[in-house]
Amino acid sequence: MALSIYNSLIREKQLFVPLHPGRVHMYVCGPTVYNDAHLGHGKTYVNFDVMVRYLRYLGYRVLYVQNITDVGHILDSGEDRILQGAQREQMQPMQLAEYYTRRYYRDMDRLNVLRPDITPRATGHVHEMIEWIEKLVESGHAYVADGSVYFDVSRFADYGKLSGRRLEEAQSGTRVQVADEKQSPEDFALWKKADPEHIMRWNSPWGEGFPGWHIECTVMSTKYLGHPFDIHGGGVENKFPHHECEIAQAEALDGTPFARNWVHNGMLMIRGEEMHKSLGNYITLEGAYERWDPMVIRFFILQSHYRGPLDMTEEAVDAAARGLDRLVGTVRALRKQAASAQEGEVSSDTSALLEGAREAFEAAMDDDFGTPGAIAALFDLSRAVNVRLSEVGALKQGDLDAIGSLFQSLAGDVLGVLPNEIATSQTAALSDRLIELLIETRRELRQAKAYELADRVRDRLSELGVQLQDGPQGTSWIVS
């Protein structure tokens, strides 16, 4: 088996072959940092994070670039996002961008999203954008109009190849009035002249202004990843116009292909509706973390395929939480038993079990990053391991280590859904011994049939988050 990826450009799954053997260059459209990240960002960046992790698991050296959009751009209302946010928060534009950039990474860190290798800021690449735009003007693919520069879509025959749109069709039904200086309604801005009150502005051959939205991704992706590069990702909602325009700008000059694989992930919905502030269902990650463990949200996201839409309901996330508990429970039990297991090598039974689990996991992931199937493989493994864990002496030290490291590799390193190792500080070691002491006391109470008192010990421990579990081999405990 080998990895296949659905390529939006050709609309089918394709055996993945990187441009340079053993290396993958990947770009994903990052956030505009004018507000807190929401659950939709969570889905998108978890989806792409797992792709990066799996590619690395397969042995590729991945160079992962994700931009930070800190240039404002224009809203329908004619306002600039960053400017609007700066006014709202009483901050300077760059201060605002810095503030939300930090919060973005804080929120992503908690979701266990690995940071990209390079996180270029748009404001730091205005020079390169200007150079690129100049070349487009020189080659006749763009024109200057009243201090702004527009890409002439009619000069790029492939325009629409990603989104399946034709120019003739784009004419009707457009709901936004066309800027006067555009030659054609579908032409898009490469450079916008800055109004006097516009704070973020740069000098350019066309006067003071600021870059259009699409150009930053074209410039920054190719700067760090080459031209062409392997994978370009982003949300489906950006397929048109954003990604279509990126392609036009990148390929118009000399026909060099831009991204070889386009990967789009589906939208996150809240109870059947797209998330919108106006609908009152806008949920920031920070807000969601008050209700659920970030790891639960991550697990919930990965239980559906990245390309599909994901409808978020409380019921569904709660169900995912219980499912994740089950998986983590096995890992915890594994570690617990490892502390007292007999010495011994890995048995052939364990080896076969693990090999089968790994194969099932990889088969699912190889098929366009099928995380739901991969998770199913882990649940199957979990059940098989639980059976063995409950048989006294069935698993030797070697077995437990081997199983533990497979879980760590697949659930921990690739899917990123295992909580970090609990640090064994001195006080933690002490509390462990204190819990054992209480369990010992309770055992004696039970032997004396003092059940009321024994249950009280259990209940009080439960209140403290320590769950006792009586089994044939005595009582074990977990921290919930």
Add this chain to the structure above:
RNA sequence: GGCGACGUAGCCAAGUGGUUAAGGCAGGGGUCUGCAAAACCCCCACCGUCGGUUCGAGUCCGACCGUCGCCUCCA
């Protein structure tokens, strides 16, 4: 209006032509237990509707119904 996606059990969600339609949650029945929890075992779907292609379709084609996204700057 144009482009596109999707409709699988109470809920979530895989499956892309072929023996018994993954997995999780919930539910039911058991094992274990002083009780409980956990764990384990068993049970729980004819795949939106109607046609068509095929020896054979959830899986391909068409129509219809329904939901959703995009159509100038939202991940």
